[in-house]
Structure formats: structure tokens, C-alpha cells
Amino acid sequence: MQITITEVGPRDGIQSESRFIPTNDKVSLIEAIFSAGILTVEATSFVAPAAIPQLADADDIVGRLQRPAGTVVSALAPNVRGVHRARRAVVDEIVCFVSASPTHNGKNLNRSIDESLVAIEEVVEVAREGGLKVRGAIATAFGCPFEGDVDIRSVVNIAKALTRLGVSRITLGDTTGMATPRIVSNVCTALRDAVPDARLSLHFHNTRGLGLVNVSAGLSLGITEYESSLGGVGGCPFAPGATGNVCTEDLVHFLHEEGHSTGVDLDLLIQASLQLEAILGRQLPGQVMRAGPRLRLHKAEGAPTARAGSAAR
Template sequence: MLQGVVVNLTITEVGLRDGIQSEAHFVPTADKIRLIDALFAAGVRSIEATSFVSPHAVPQMADAEDVVRGVHKPIGTRLCALAPNSRGVHAAIRAGVDDIVVFLSASESHNRKNLNRSIDASLAAIEETVALAVSAGVGVKGAIAVAFGCPFEGDVESSSVVRIARAFTDAGVSRITLGDTTGMASPEVVKRVCGELKDALPNVEPALHFHNTRGMALLNVAAGLGLGINTYESALGGTGGCPFAPGATGNVCTEDLVNFLHESGHETGINLEALIDASVDLERVLGRTLPGQVMRAGPRSRLHPLDSVRTATAKVTI
């Protein structure tokens, strides 16, 4: 581990929601529950488990209530779920989630594709959603998609992100995630958007949700750490991709992120080897190779027996 200041970081696992929502084949409910239980056992304390959305729009999430009810949730952990409207909020409350995630996009175009309504219409519904959750004793988190760039409009003005974040805080939502939905963020963009948000709303401590579409996710995490941001979202195995955004690929991989943070001197409370085991299980369930790298090589501390690799039959020079 590199020498440095140890900081306790929070990672919210989104692989069982964002990670698999676009999978062509339905992942059995029992597999989803087993994977979530394994993630909690590995030390993950916050998991975004599902979405309470129309099964016609996102068939993979049709078993949302069964998943939430089936999880064995340890004391001190939180189970979260997306809920885009009052019907979803009621269903999430009935199922017993700890936190509801309400969301909209920083660009008008993506908001209409993702939620089929304008940003103003989405903002108008926030107060009702928050009131429903609070009355049931359920927490609320706000998420802003395409906060670092929109695939339809290009660069997103920081003022749009600040406007939405302010509406969240006015409604009583202080936990806000900035999403890099199609991997358009770069370290400089992260510094600009997060810097302007902190200047406008100094009491908001955002979480960052990066996708690795262009191989920049961990660089963007490093930029976030440099700004003092200590909460990140990631997906087991590097799965994911928004079904309503062209060219979207996987989230930053949880094992890769945890490995990066541990090697940088930070603490996450997560057992990396157990996390790798869960990722291998997810790969088996999905029946395809996942993009995570640490799940293949293991942590840097993992050594191998000398006789596990053949010896060259001829002298090799480099």
C-alpha cells in the first residue's frame, strides 16, 4: 500500500441495478439475492439493489419487491432502490427499502429519453416523492444523470447541475449523486462541475458515479478524491450501461475501484478477495466475460506457486 492519509470512503454498489438493467436475459431472482448477500458479507455497506419501474420499460427489474424482501440485510447496512414516480415510491416503501433514489437528467434531451418528461416536470414531482418517503421513515437520495456531459447535447452547463441540486436541497434531499451516464467526464470536467457545485451549495457533499466508457473512470475518481469527495458508486465486474443513452458501457468496476483505493492508502472496509469471488459468481450467472481487471489478476499481494507456470525451454532475452 502506498503511504498517505487514510480516509474512510463510502462505496455504494449499483451492479444489481445499473449493472444488469440492460441484460438481454432475465437474471433469476435467487441469483440477485445471493449476490447482494455476498456483497454485504464482503463488507459493502450500501447497495442499490433494484428499480421500482415499469417492467415493460426495464424487464430486468420486474422482481424488485421480491429481491428487496429476500435479502438478508446486516445491521448497519442500507438497501437502496430507484423510484421514478409515486407508484414506484409506494412499492419501494412496501418492500422495505432504507433509501429511495429519485433522479433526473441535467440535460433536457436525456431527461425526455430517460423519463419521458421535461426537467421542470421532473422537478415538480420531487417534493411529493420526498414527502411520501419521509412520512414512511424512508431516506431519500437524489441523482443527476449526464452531469458531466450529454450524448445528445454535448457539454452540460454546471449551472444546470447546480439548479437541480438546489431543487433537491430545497425539497430536503442533501445526499446527491452526480452521474457520468455515458462516460463523458474527464478530470478537468469533474473539477469544474464539482467545484462550481461546492461553491454554490457548500453544504452538499456529492457522491460520484462514473462509467468507464472511455477508460477514464479511475482518473475521474482520483480527481474527485483531490476535491475531498469521499463517496462513490460502482458496479460489480464493471457491468452496466444506460438503456436510454447511445454508446453507454459499464460502470467503474467495484473490484478495480476498491483495489485502486486500497493501494492509494484509503480504507473502504471491503474485503477485496470476497468481492472478487462475488464478481466471478456474477460472470457465471451472466454467462459472459466481464470487463473487470482485478477479478482476473487478483490483488497485487496475491502470489503464485513457482511450479504453477511452465519454465521456458530456451533462453529468452528482452
């Protein structure tokens, strides 16, 4: 299958970093991601700078980017004010979001789900006036750190509301890594039955080590769009226990080994992850960036030879 990957590291990956990352570093990183062959990058979020200081330079980031033909610069815009900023900055796509869990929605957006959907309707109208594409995102679609299992009916009802607004591209977010293959199958099957025209994308976190297992569950359902984060960084700042997203280079390696196509140059992607690691100044959780692709071989000459009785398995 041809798989589409949206890179969310520049937004979701670094939004909680305490040290402000220079704008030029963010721009250089996004351009490296484009060069690796990922066509859609969630570059930033047009939120109040006081809410997420790390993304206070959203306008500058978008304005400085060199955009190769065919690429899409995406950004979160939680309200009409954010959409107006996004329009002035000339992004290609905005993402509006709501949580399936009332408690998480209150923590994340300080609103009820119904209030969020009213705000999204206003956002969609303003975005469309400016010629922007709109994608909807449903957070905590597979579980909530405050409420536990989320009623699938809540996810379905939100998806129906989004499609009524003409938002057919919907991302299901596993905000704190509570998804399992069984839950992924149940939620996605219910959504397909209820809103067959929706174009689903899956956004997993690797909190409990099930990120790629859940991707495999999505692939078995024929879902071809996934979001991931360079180096495996990220996590919602308003969700206890939220660790990093599924790592982009690990995801690409897995997909290629399974015979799928992504259009991504894995070697260049690994270089981009190493660039992010240098920017952040710490080792990132990605594994392929450390070990290399499966068939990256090493010379036997010079490698240690085990002593008798001490062979490694």
C-alpha cells in the first residue's frame, strides 16, 4: 500500500520543551523533513504565546520556510483568532481539535465538547473563507488518562459533527498511549460504519510500547494515513503520563520492511532525527536512528570475537 505520513514533531514534538528552540533551528528542521520526502508537516500551532511559549514564533516559522512543490504546511488553530493568524502567515492547512473525553477536553481546551464543536464551526467558516484546507482531530479517541475507556459513541458523535461541517479528514489521537489493537479495531470499525465518507488518519503514542503494533492494526483495516514524530519526541502537556509519539523513522523502517511505500528517504530522515537530537541536546528515544536500517551491515574484520562459552544470543 502507499502510506502517507504527516510529521508532527515540529509542533507536537517540541511544544513542551522548557528551553526555547531558536526559530532558525525549527525552520531548518522542517526543511530537512521536507527534503527527506515527507510532504505534510505540522509545523506549529497558532495558540496564545502565554499558553505554549515554545510556539510563540508560529508566524515567523511559517514565513521563513522554503516550501518545495507539493508540500503542505499544516498548523493547529484552536479558535478564530488563531485561524486569522494562520491565514496571514499563509499556511496550507489548519487542524481543529476536540477531545472525546469531557474531562480531557476541559483540561486541554477549557471547554465542554459541545462548546468546542461550536468553536470549530466558526473556525471552519473562517478557514474556508481564506481558502485553507481543514482537518479535524479527535484527541483521547482510544482512552483518557482521567476517565479510562472512552465511549465509542462519543468518538462517533464528534466525527459525525465534523463531517456535517464538511470536515472529512479526521485524525484519531491516542493522546497518552492507551490504544491497543483491539481498541483500534473497534473504534475505527465503528467510525467507518457511522461515517463512511470520513478519511481517517491515526496518531499513536508509544507510551506503553504498542505504537507500531497499533499501526499494524490500522494497516490491517486498510488505513493508509499516519502521524508520527521525528525521534519519537512529544506528548500532550495537559495529559499526565503522555510520552512521545510513534517515532517517524521507526515507522518508515517498519512500513518499508512490510512492503509498503512511503516516498520517504530513510537515510535522510535519520539525518533529520540526528539534527533534532543535536538541537534538543539530549538522546532521543528513536531506535532506528541509533541502530540504522535492518540491512545496514558491518564489516566482520575488527569486530570483537566471543570467547568460548560466552557467545551472545
